Amino acid sequence: MKDPKATGPQSCEDCPIRHRAVCARCETDELEKLEDIKYYRTFEAGQTVIWAGDPMDFVGSVVSGIATLTQTMEDGRRQMVGLLLPSDFVGRPGRDGAAYDVVATTDLVMCCFRKKPFEKMMMETPHIAQRLLEMTLDELDAAREWMLILGRKTAREKIASLLSIIARRDATLQLAGMRGPLVFDLPLTREAMSDYLGLTLETVSRQMSALKRDGVIELEGKRHVTIPDLPRLLEEAGDDADGGMMA
Amino acid sequence: MKDPKATGPQSCEDCPIRHRAVCARCETDELEKLEDIKYYRTFEAGQTVIWAGDPMDFVGSVVSGIATLTQTMEDGRRQMVGLLLPSDFVGRPGRDGAAYDVVATTDLVMCCFRKKPFEKMMMETPHIAQRLLEMTLDELDAAREWMLILGRKTAREKIASLLSIIARRDATLQLAGMRGPLVFDLPLTREAMSDYLGLTLETVSRQMSALKRDGVIELEGKRHVTIPDLPRLLEEAGDDADGGMMA
DNA sequence: CGACATCTTGACTACAGTCAATACTAGTGG
DNA sequence: CCACTAGTATTGACTGTAGTCAAGATGTCG
Numbered sequence: 001m002k003d004p005k006a007t008g009p010q011s012c013e014d015c016p017i018r019h020r021a022v023c024a025r026c027e028t029d030e031l032e033k034l035e036d037i038k039y040y041r042t043f044e045a046g047q048t049v050i051w052a053g054d055p056m057d058f059v060g061s062v063v064s065g066i067a068t069l070t071q072t073m074e075d076g077r078r079q080m081v082g083l084l085l086p087s088d089f090v091g092r093p094g095r096d097g098a099a100y101d102v103v104a105t106t107d108l109v110m111c112c113f114r115k116k117p118f119e120k121m122m123m124e125t126p127h128i129a130q131r132l133l134e135m136t137l138d139e140l141d142a143a144r145e146w147m148l149i150l151g152r153k154t155a156r157e158k159i160a161s162l163l164s165i166i167a168r169r170d171a172t173l174q175l176a177g178m179r180g181p182l183v184f185d186l187p188l189t190r191e192a193m194s195d196y197l198g199l200t201l202e203t204v205s206r207q208m209s210a211l212k213r214d215g216v217i218e219l220e221g222k223r224h225v226t227i228p229d230l231p232r233l234l235e236e237a238g239d240d241a242d243g244g245m246m247a
Numbered sequence: 248m249k250d251p252k253a254t255g256p257q258s259c260e261d262c263p264i265r266h267r268a269v270c271a272r273c274e275t276d277e278l279e280k281l282e283d284i285k286y287y288r289t290f291e292a293g294q295t296v297i298w299a300g301d302p303m304d305f306v307g308s309v310v311s312g313i314a315t316l317t318q319t320m321e322d323g324r325r326q327m328v329g330l331l332l333p334s335d336f337v338g339r340p341g342r343d344g345a346a347y348d349v350v351a352t353t354d355l356v357m358c359c360f361r362k363k364p365f366e367k368m369m370m371e372t373p374h375i376a377q378r379l380l381e382m383t384l385d386e387l388d389a390a391r392e393w394m395l396i397l398g399r400k401t402a403r404e405k406i407a408s409l410l411s412i413i414a415r416r417d418a419t420l421q422l423a424g425m426r427g428p429l430v431f432d433l434p435l436t437r438e439a440m441s442d443y444l445g446l447t448l449e450t451v452s453r454q455m456s457a458l459k460r461d462g463v464i465e466l467e468g469k470r471h472v473t474i475p476d477l478p479r480l481l482e483e484a485g486d487d488a489d490g491g492m493m494a
Numbered sequence: 495c496g497a498c499a500t501c502t503t504g505a506c507t508a509c510a511g512t513c514a515a516t517a518c519t520a521g522t523g524g
Numbered sequence: 525c526c527a528c529t530a531g532t533a534t535t536g537a538c539t540g541t542a543g544t545c546a547a548g549a550t551g552t553c554g
Contacts, residue, residue, distance in 0.1 A: 069391075073395070075485075077399040078399070079395040081394045099388065099391075126370075126373055126376065129380060130370075133376060143394065144390060145318075147393055148318045150394055150397035150398040151397040151444070151445025152320065154510090155510065189532070190532075191533095202512080205534055208533095222518090222519090436500070447544080450542055450543075451501095452501060455502095456503085469500075469502095469550085
């Protein structure tokens with residue numbers, strides 16, 4: 001709770017997401033204008049950032065930590081529709097209410113921009129709109145990949161797909177291009193995984209056990225995962241096991 | 248095949264999608280520049296516009312007709328990830344290959360822009376980038392709504408959801424805000440519906456029959472659908488049956 | 495009419511869901 | 525230190541929804 005990491009950077013120059021977030025293409029003078037309308041907010045693991053339908057007077061970027069976007073039906077069925085990692089953008093310029101529940105699944109730091117001035121800046125600053133377009137197109141691709149997973153994959157393939165997505169993003173973010181077994185901590189509970197994959201938590205648990213039994217993954221505790229053989233995992237996910245990289 | 252409608256408009260001024268497509272915000276001079284790099288292409292129902300992975304030297308808008316975006320796994324499982332109606336945009340500036348199969352499900356007219364000059368124009372013309380961002384955000388919302396359908400709804404709810412989406416779009420496009428029963432022709436085969444919904448075509452057929460038996464829909468032939476009671480259909484879809492409108 | 499697409503219906507199966515008991519872990523307080 | 529609790533995860537037994545395989549109906553076009 002008093003983790004010193006759970007606080008914003010001093011200025012944009014030091015910011016860990018400076019070159020990946022919506023501000024990636026901004027020049028120094030543009031950054032200065034952004035600094036005027038930005039502020040940091042922190043959330044503890046489990047806290048709700050905003051509820052679907054609530055008015056939202058900011059947009060912003062995840063600086064550190066992980067958040068989820070979920071949709072809920074009246075009878076309680078839930079579907080996660082987005083997994084937000086550092087540098088991902090939250091909110092939609094031009095819309096007043098939040099469309100989805102946003103929940104911090106780990107301690108979270110967000111860099112928020114007051115919505116009105118941000119919208120104004122977007123009109124005046126092509127660098128921001130261009131970068132936001134690029135990020136939105138990436139998200140759309142991710143959502144479509146997710147549609148294939150949800151619509152056509154088996155429970156086992158779904159789990160393998162989720163693990164490979166997390167492994168891949170983790171590898172990209174921190175230790176790009178290392179050989180050997182991948183190791184990471186799952187940032188999601190079994191329940192969150194089930195919300196993501198359109199499964200029940202029991203099925204998630206069973207398939208995790210099955211993948212462990214079959215040597216596709218190794219588990220230490222509930223969350224610490226080792227992938228001894230990534231191509232094997234990708235094959236289990238039903239993906240092209242070949243060169244398989246992102247664009 | 249020789250339908251006179253299956254050919255492009257003379258100029259942008261006459262264009263039926265002038266005010267909804269990626270060019271919606273363009274001024275007259277901007278339109279003129281676009282005219283220089285645009286050309287029309289027509290496709291017959293069933294034709295493939297482009298295969299996933301193929302190089303793509305254009306981007307463009309659907310002028311009339313309907314196309315689908317689908318993703319296919321090696322073993323043949325297929326998932327539709329987008330339904331393209333008039334004014335929808337195809338292709339991604341900055342990417343060389345097509346990410347998905349694009350197939351015309353009806354006779355189709357597309358307004359294509361040569362990719363390189365279009366990308367250049369996008370950098371110079373904020374009106375285009377702004378509109379494209381807005382459209383991409385809309386598509387992302389639609390994709391996320393689809394994730395809920397794919398991940399959490401029953402077969403019956405999925406069918407009802409698809410029918411209500413088509414009914415709603417149809418109503419918006421042509422006869423906005425009319426009272427009484429909605430009537431439309433399904434632009435999709437049972438197989439395409441199953442690809443959309445992550446079901447088999449047998450299940451689609453069974454649930455269509457069930458909805459008909461229960462009086463939720465009326466069918467004349469295989470494709471002509473009447474919705475006597477839209478709120479009832481929305482309830483079957485698991486959506487809020489209340490005011491339920493789009494943003 | 496006959497051939498082929500598309501669609502419907504039936505019988506059976508299998509995968510994931512449901513309900514329920516039990517295990518593991520971390521935190522709290524006696 | 526241990527007992528107690530609460531949250532999270534695992535496993536088992538059984539059920540039900542949608543998938544599979546197959547036959548037959550409907551519709552369209554040459």
